[in-house]
Amino acid sequence: MKVNLGIVGAGIASRELHLPALRRLTELFKITAVNSRTRRKAEEFAKIAGGDVEVFDSYEEMLNSDVVDAVVLAVPIALNPQMIEAARKANKPVICEKPVAATTKEAIRLLHLPGNTPIYIAENYRHIEVYRKAEILIKEGRLGKPLAFSWLKWVDFGQDNKYVQTKWRQTPQHIGGFISDGGVHDVAALRKILGNVEEVSGFSEKNFDYLGAENSAVFNMTLGSNVIGNYSVVYGAPASLNRFEIVCTEGIVQVDKDEATLEIYSSDREKLFLNKTDGFAEEFTDFHRVLEGQINSLGSVEEAVMDLATIEAGLISAKEKRVVRVDSLLNES
Amino acid sequence: MKVNLGIVGAGIASRELHLPALRRLTELFKITAVNSRTRRKAEEFAKIAGGDVEVFDSYEEMLNSDVVDAVVLAVPIALNPQMIEAARKANKPVICEKPVAATTKEAIRLLHLPGNTPIYIAENYRHIEVYRKAEILIKEGRLGKPLAFSWLKWVDFGQDNKYVQTKWRQTPQHIGGFISDGGVHDVAALRKILGNVEEVSGFSEKNFDYLGAENSAVFNMTLGSNVIGNYSVVYGAPASLNRFEIVCTEGIVQVDKDEATLEIYSSDREKLFLNKTDGFAEEFTDFHRVLEGQINSLGSVEEAVMDLATIEAGLISAKEKRVVRVDSLLNES
Numbered sequence: 001m002k003v004n005l006g007i008v009g010a011g012i013a014s015r016e017l018h019l020p021a022l023r024r025l026t027e028l029f030k031i032t033a034v035n036s037r038t039r040r041k042a043e044e045f046a047k048i049a050g051g052d053v054e055v056f057d058s059y060e061e062m063l064n065s066d067v068v069d070a071v072v073l074a075v076p077i078a079l080n081p082q083m084i085e086a087a088r089k090a091n092k093p094v095i096c097e098k099p100v101a102a103t104t105k106e107a108i109r110l111l112h113l114p115g116n117t118p119i120y121i122a123e124n125y126r127h128i129e130v131y132r133k134a135e136i137l138i139k140e141g142r143l144g145k146p147l148a149f150s151w152l153k154w155v156d157f158g159q160d161n162k163y164v165q166t167k168w169r170q171t172p173q174h175i176g177g178f179i180s181d182g183g184v185h186d187v188a189a190l191r192k193i194l195g196n197v198e199e200v201s202g203f204s205e206k207n208f209d210y211l212g213a214e215n216s217a218v219f220n221m222t223l224g225s226n227v228i229g230n231y232s233v234v235y236g237a238p239a240s241l242n243r244f245e246i247v248c249t250e251g252i253v254q255v256d257k258d259e260a261t262l263e264i265y266s267s268d269r270e271k272l273f274l275n276k277t278d279g280f281a282e283e284f285t286d287f288h289r290v291l292e293g294q295i296n297s298l299g300s301v302e303e304a305v306m307d308l309a310t311i312e313a314g315l316i317s318a319k320e321k322r323v324v325r326v327d328s329l330l331n332e333s
Numbered sequence: 334m335k336v337n338l339g340i341v342g343a344g345i346a347s348r349e350l351h352l353p354a355l356r357r358l359t360e361l362f363k364i365t366a367v368n369s370r371t372r373r374k375a376e377e378f379a380k381i382a383g384g385d386v387e388v389f390d391s392y393e394e395m396l397n398s399d400v401v402d403a404v405v406l407a408v409p410i411a412l413n414p415q416m417i418e419a420a421r422k423a424n425k426p427v428i429c430e431k432p433v434a435a436t437t438k439e440a441i442r443l444l445h446l447p448g449n450t451p452i453y454i455a456e457n458y459r460h461i462e463v464y465r466k467a468e469i470l471i472k473e474g475r476l477g478k479p480l481a482f483s484w485l486k487w488v489d490f491g492q493d494n495k496y497v498q499t500k501w502r503q504t505p506q507h508i509g510g511f512i513s514d515g516g517v518h519d520v521a522a523l524r525k526i527l528g529n530v531e532e533v534s535g536f537s538e539k540n541f542d543y544l545g546a547e548n549s550a551v552f553n554m555t556l557g558s559n560v561i562g563n564y565s566v567v568y569g570a571p572a573s574l575n576r577f578e579i580v581c582t583e584g585i586v587q588v589d590k591d592e593a594t595l596e597i598y599s600s601d602r603e604k605l606f607l608n609k610t611d612g613f614a615e616e617f618t619d620f621h622r623v624l625e626g627q628i629n630s631l632g633s634v635e636e637a638v639m640d641l642a643t644i645e646a647g648l649i650s651a652k653e654k655r656v657v658r659v660d661s662l663l664n665e666s
Binding site for chain 1: 476477480481483485487532534535536537538540549550551552553554555559561562563565567569570571572574578580581582583584585598599650654655656
């Protein structure tokens, strides 16, 4: 079944992340419509996308049009819940960029929407090979039992970075600005590999006005099975680094997403070079599987809620100077 | 002035750390006496030390003997306060291994001892070139303002490690076992480079019985001037790593003590290779300076108390699941 897609939002994600992926998946999807806040941007997108793409001035009209079977949301985070809800009301399946909502509370609302047309939250990190390989490595137990992890993320986003230039990111309606925007990715991979986060305790700082919100954070976490770890992030750093390490009883694995390598320090030291995928084609393929009736395990609202709640627990911890249980945010609804 | 030293304790520190340093400082010091819990070990030490070394069966006798001008304590941590106090009572200057006491409370007592003969706490990390260079680099502001730090320390201490084999480390009387024993070093360097720690929030775990106490910890810290950071440590890891990074506005510096390198990521990336000193000869030289009436800024009890209190704040935080201010431990006395 080839699915006719209506694209909503004609910004960076649609143009630079989704479009290249969808061009590789022409057997599965066809872009048939686009809607954007400004008609000019929608028309530009239609031109780049090529083929026969109808421009809609209204999201509602697009949802109710016969030319789309499903919609792709790549809009400012705070708009996600209401637009997902509208899709569900119109009985149109939706794939939506992350974080799923501006706050965990908003996200939880989505778990209780009436109807059952698929809602798929696009979390490409759950599809990236280097993380999937790390998950297998840990789960097959070759490195023994996990003890601790460290995730360091220095991001060199300056004032002229294209994401920083986005208006809605400069005055974010969503919690923690880039810390949640980028952070839910890392938490998604972390949770996939090591399991759910139980408690978070951290500090944060806002060093730069141009980044809109807190830009630095150090979040300690406890996970099940006595694993502890730390996620440290600085947006606006002068150089970039993204290094995730898991210390196990029999070996240490170091995951470098940008280089797509797994380095294993154990009795035999080895370095695995993996495919450098960004996960976008894989997530759209998975969405297509879900549209065909398969279980949605990698893009469910439930998983997206857990990712966001983990980051929000850290942000609350930093603000209120206390240890925050992730499930305390989940039971609040 | 050549100082006659009485060595107390004939274990690993005296034999493998102090003796090689003192052999390089024969212009400043002469080992004239040794005392140990067992006479046999003292006699062995006297033999290795060479020359005319008197063996004392009692610490008190040694303190009151004319053959020593000052004493060097390298004994189980919990014994430090009472032995420092005895040295002060006997008006004998003392240089004592770290941590200064089993708890911050015990350490604070030492600030109020009567008398004024020098007490020098041997903290070799304050003398190690790679950390001194990092301090200068940060303080001269070439990398801008510090934002955050990360200190990862995986230590591959197995059951047969010589320190692990020490009886008093297997059933530690001092807080946090290796986490304080090794941790005060790192905190000393951290504080020298970035300033005092204000708050600590963390989690800890005890994964291995053979290490005596908690062996894993993730401690988040706030420092003055809005700097936040994380100190993550695992003793009993399958491989070793000791990497301290400071993210500043204009550059990142990565300090590797074991390789004695400073790697600077800024507009011009560079790697500095420094002298691989362990700091022991330097700390004894500094002790000699203090004996000659100079100010004790690198080996004071005050500094040692702050190092220990920082680690204890983290251990309390982990146990009681709350943010702990370091000064709350200092004002308790």
